[in-house]
Amino acid sequence: MSRKTITIKDVAAEAKVSRATAARALNNYGYVGGEVSERVREAAQRLGYRHNRVAQALRRGELPLVGFIPGDVQNPFFAQIAHDLDRSLRPQGHNLLIACSEEDLEQERAVLENLRSLSVRGFIVAPTSEQETQHFQELAAAGTPIVMIDRRAGTIGCDSIVVDNNGGAREAVNYLVANGHRRIAFLGDEARIFTARERLAGYRKALEENGIESDERLIAVSPSTTKHAVETAIRLFRQAPAPTALFTVDSLMTTGALIALRSMGLSVPRDVSLVGFDDFDFATFTDPQITVVAQPIDRIGPLAAEILLRRIDGDQSEPQHHVFPTKMIVRGSVAAL
Amino acid sequence: MSRKTITIKDVAAEAKVSRATAARALNNYGYVGGEVSERVREAAQRLGYRHNRVAQALRRGELPLVGFIPGDVQNPFFAQIAHDLDRSLRPQGHNLLIACSEEDLEQERAVLENLRSLSVRGFIVAPTSEQETQHFQELAAAGTPIVMIDRRAGTIGCDSIVVDNNGGAREAVNYLVANGHRRIAFLGDEARIFTARERLAGYRKALEENGIESDERLIAVSPSTTKHAVETAIRLFRQAPAPTALFTVDSLMTTGALIALRSMGLSVPRDVSLVGFDDFDFATFTDPQITVVAQPIDRIGPLAAEILLRRIDGDQSEPQHHVFPTKMIVRGSVAAL
DNA sequence: CTGAAAGCGCTTACAG
DNA sequence: CTGAAAGCGCTTACAG
DSSP states (O other): OOOOOOOHHHHHHHHTSOHHHHHHHHTTOSOOOHHHHHHHHHHHHHHTOOOOHHHHHHHHSOOSEEEEEOSOTTSHHHHHHHHHHHHHHGGGTOEEEEOOOTTOHHHHHHHHHHHHHTTOSEEEEOOSOSSOOHHHHHHHHTTOOEEEESSOOTTOOSEEEEEOHHHHHHHHHHHHHHTTOOSEEEEEOOTTSHHHHHHHHHHHHHHHHTTOOOOGGGEEEOOSSHHHHHHHHHHHHHSSSOOSEEEESSHHHHHHHHHHHHHTTOOTTTTOEEEEESOOGGGGTSSSOOEEEEOOHHHHHHHHHHHHHHHHTTOOSOOOEEEEOOEEEOOSSOOOO | OOOOOOOHHHHHHHHTSOHHHHHHHHTTOSOOOHHHHHHHHHHHHHHTOOOOHHHHHHHHSOOSEEEEEOSOTTSHHHHHHHHHHHHHHGGGTOEEEEOOOTTOHHHHHHHHHHHHHTTOSEEEEOOSOSSOOHHHHHHHHTTOOEEEESSOOTTOOSEEEEEOHHHHHHHHHHHHHHTTOOSEEEEEOOTTSHHHHHHHHHHHHHHHHTTOOOOGGGEEEOOSSHHHHHHHHHHHHHSSSOOSEEEESSHHHHHHHHHHHHHTTOOTTTTOEEEEESOOGGGGTSSSOOEEEEOOHHHHHHHHHHHHHHHHTTOOSOOOEEEEOOEEEOOSSOOOO
């Protein structure tokens, strides 16, 4: 318990050198004599010295900390990215600070401000709003790099990594239409969220291209949570006439829809055809297996980490905007009408 | 870009007071005159002053940071806990630093050391080994509180929150036996991991109580990953005679087993009866629904946060050891033989 | 190659 | 109620 912490001063005293020299030896920079360096290390070892990154940070600038602000780590999509980020950042000496926005703009702002006061070196964010981005703008203007993932936010000059949401959604809906469906429902989250917007746009576009008038009653909005999705899907399919097909916007929504349909005694694909955005473990386990639009999740985290690290190292080049293609995986959840 | 940061010195100058007074006004402590305080705040506002927690930390001691070291955030179990921790800690002003051990002892040590140098206030850990705990011991001895969750590690005097793994596993296996099964397989992770050990012990105990000799070939070990579990489960069921029932140790294993069985053309519960530890969304979606031993995941994170916060505030009372009961939820994945 | 000194931004006894 | 001063642990020009 609180036995006095060993500082560089103690090490210096023990090794009979100045603090400056001790610091140099301990961090191998500047010139230090081999023998002296050795002595300092031994002293440090003996005393049980450990670096104090906080003091170092105060002097040098910043802490080896990167902030990750997803909507919710519980979502498997973000959980995997968190994991990949940790894996990519840690070997480079950076630690991951996670703070969920819970898709709440106020909380996003608070969390950002909070991490900022910790002198975080950079951020990886899935912004909760496409319009309200002043807090990011300020941060970016102050020189802290931000990489946006999954979603892009407005006009900010920062890097972004997204997938072709619009195209993916279009492909899904086109496939449904090609199978004879016209009353195709859409289950997504709020239009404020970038991906939801783009996927909805793709849905609309596909309908339009096929000369199908879109029916607002078929478009349902729900927080991205299995539980909420269940309720919303039930409401969607209680309508008369009920939709014959459903496009869901992420794997949690798809799961919720599946549970809802089953609880209503509706069978996939006999009663309802289904295509979901985002692949997931169970998609191949259900009977029938679920047709999905897959996105290359495993490429997002590593790329985001790489870009951010480069920015932290001072890369000032033009912002990069990556758009990964999606890929439809046809399985058995769509029936021809 | 790097327009000079505003420090308390600037604010003090602007408000024409000393740095001490400015600090007092900005953090509302000590005595400050109402009018002066007002002036300082205004100045801070005008200048766009923001706290520098790093400097504060150097002075006061520690950063408002809590470390969370799970095996893998990608596991839904830990993802939920990460989320709950963030939710519980943030309102109390603490930030969550996540670093996965990936169930590797060396990495666990490295990560711990790393977070330690950041002057983290306390840790919530799922220790990867029950025996190798010296790194925790040292940390605890130095006065940094640690709360172990999901797993307990040896003799360390720190708080822990686990569930009744042994009892839960016993109940599951007893249920299988009651349904006439005798060749019951076990799919779990390495015995080094506390939960795996305890659940295996419960499995063994149940067999013993029922006078069934345990057969080592029915006990399979795999990293806790859907993919690994699939491979291991396949190997398990390729044996002759094949097991008639399976007990899986967590939801990822259960998922893997389900996929494996399906790929082998084995139907649940007709060919194989199944009980899994840990409930999960899809357990009620599959056909039949999966019988599970549920644990109260949603109570672990909040309780861990509460205990840790108390310790950080100086609570020196005896370590608490919480053991939550599990609850078997009988659904349709077990058939009488 | 090494040391004395200043300073990162903040807080806290200590005077007044 | 307010200020001058020291100091948290470290690093970095600047001399030598």
